[in-house]
Amino acid sequence: MGQVNGTDFLQLDATTVPRGHRASWLTDAIRKAIADGHLSSGMRLPATRALSQDLGIARGTVTEAFQRLTEEGLIVPNRGGGTVVAASVAVAEPPAREDDEHPHVVDLSTGLPDLTAFPRTAWLRAEREVLSRSTDKELGYADSQGAPELRYQLAKWLGRSRGVSVDPKQIVVTSGVTQALSLLAQVLRDRSSDRGTPTLAVEDPGAEGNRRLLGYWIDRVVPVPVDEHGLVVSELARIDPTAVMTTPAHQFPTGVALSPERRRELVAWAANGGLIIEDDYDAEYRYDRAPIRALHGLAPHSIAYTASLSKTLAPALRLGWLVAPPDLHDAVVTKKWATDLGSPVLPQLALAHLIRTGTLEKHLRTMRTRHRQRRDAAARAVARYLPDCTVEGIAAGLHILIGLPERFDDEDIARRAAERGIKIHPLSLHRATPGSPGLVIGYGAHPPERIDHAIRLLGQIITGSRQDR
Ligand SMILES: Cc1ncc(COP(=O)(O)O)c(C=O)c1O
Known part of the structure; x- marks a missing residue:
């Protein structure tokens, strides 16, 4: 020593x-x-x-x-x-950021918005305003259901933008759609003692991450096919699930909107006691068609409605909301309390400020224009470099689905693309059962010229993979 x-x-x-x-x-x-x-x-x-x-x-x-x-x-x-x-506690340096490690990778695998457009100045101003106005008491534990001020603003926002008519008392602020789904799945599982083991129906194809998450909580997660009208509701009679999870405004990943007939059929199915979980994940982006109202208004007693800021501001905020039907509301609130005593309050108040001052609305107008340009670039590039492929789901959202001719293996193409620095999801990743090949392209996070470059490379890879055969 x-x-x-x-x-x-x-x-x-x-x-x-x-x-x-x-x-x-x-x-x-x-x-x-x-x-x-x-x-x-x-x-x-x-x-x-x-x-x-x-x-x-x-x-x-x-x-x-x-x-x-x-x-x-x-x-x-x-x-x-x-x-x-004293013996020092070795604290490892955080790993290098992914961007620094792979500066040339174009990641089209997720439906991120344009994060360079995040309204940093407005968010900082909102936080400063919140901090200067909040009392010391407000820095303590808050209502675990969410800050009343945010729930009030959200209720008005949801009514205006999504036709969701709710009382602020019905809203639970969550850590994104992800937590809303976790809370619901746990509540359904807890009820299983008196109602039998729950079965959850999910769209196929449907978001792989959400399917895996629900499967973590619930043993029986059963795929339901999706066609050009959206979820094939008639299949529910055969499966007889406790609940069905759906993305009616812009089905993930096919991009179709649930047709009016299917909406009616789905609501009729729920009238017999079924629960509809409506994931309204990218509802704010509509380009060539009138906004489709949320399903929630058609059957508020049978629908758990959820959405988040992940596509409108940034996933890093981890802020979302859930409106559960009245018979599940108290159980959801208790589950939220037991999980984390409530989401962080200061970001909630900052968001309330952005909604109240009209800043969020203004930001969304900018984002819609930007994303429309990016969507146009993606559609143009597919038409130019992948003339044998179809493009689906372009009227809304932040991603498109490229349909490949049947002879292609989408996983193989995604692998080859990754070797050339382009990250994409093969459609089969989001399928629970085999089906036609495709590629899911998230365009929101990239400027038009980068999207064009990435799809040109994809065209070369696909041409190459055709020559290999
Ligand atoms: C289908 C779908 N649902 C929900 C979400 C958002 O999840 P969260 O709000 O937890 O970020 C996403 C994000 O990519 C998604 O693709």
Whole structure:
């Protein structure tokens, strides 16, 4: 064990330090020496008496500094006497950011919005405003169902933008759609003791992540086919599920809107006690067609409605909302309370501010224009570089589905694309049962020229894969 030389301990000079400040000065100096490695773990410090003599300061001052450092856990009494530097806790550096590691990868695999357009200044202004107005009490634990101010603003927003008519008391603020689905799945599972094991029907193809998440909570997750009119509702009679999860405004990943007949059929199915889980994940983006109202208004007593900010602002905010039907509401609120006592309040209040001041609406107008340009670039590039393929789902959202001729293997194409620096999801990833091949292209996060470049490369890969046959 090393011993620090007391006579020139860290080459400190106390003569210029005013009395009354010396304990803090010595504490800071030792703390810094430990942080930058001059004093390493296990090294013995000089005795307080020796150090006080060497530095020409009172022994009580040295004792005081040692005491503070002991309280901070930086030094500890040595079993054989004296004091040593405590064992350091090795904290690994965070891994390099993915962008830095793969600067040339174009990631088209997710339906991200244009994150460069995140309204940073407006968000900062909203947070500053919230912090300057909030009381100390408001920094304590809040209502686990969500900040009342946000629920009030959301109720108005949902009514205006989605035709969802709700009382703020019915809204639960969640960590995105993901948490809304988790809460619902747990509530359905908890009820299984009196109603039998729940069966959850999910769209096929449907978001692979959501299917996996629901499968984590519920054993029986059963695929229901999707066709050009959306979910094939007639299949529900055969499966007889407890609940069905659907993306009616813009089916993920095919992009079709649930037809009016199917909407009616679905609501009729739910009238016999079934639950519809409506995932309204990218509802704010409509380009060439009138907005499709949420299903919720047709049967509020049978529909759990959920959406989030992930496509309108950024997934990193982890803010979403859930409107559960009245018979599930209390159980959902209790589950949310038992999970995390409520979502972080300050971002909720910042969002409420953005809605109240019209900033979110303004931001969305900008985003719609940008995303429409990106969508146009993607559709043009497919027509140009992939003339044998179809494009689906372009009227809305942040992704398109490229339909490949039957002879192609979409997983193989996705693999080859990844080797050339283009990340895409093969449609088969989102399928629970085999079906036609396709590629899901998230265009929202990339400028038109990058989308064009990536789809041109895809065209070369697909031409190559055709030549291989
Ligand atoms: C179908 C679907 N649902 C929901 C979400 C959003 O999930 P969250 O709100 O948890 O970010 C996504 C995001 O990609 C999605 O594709």
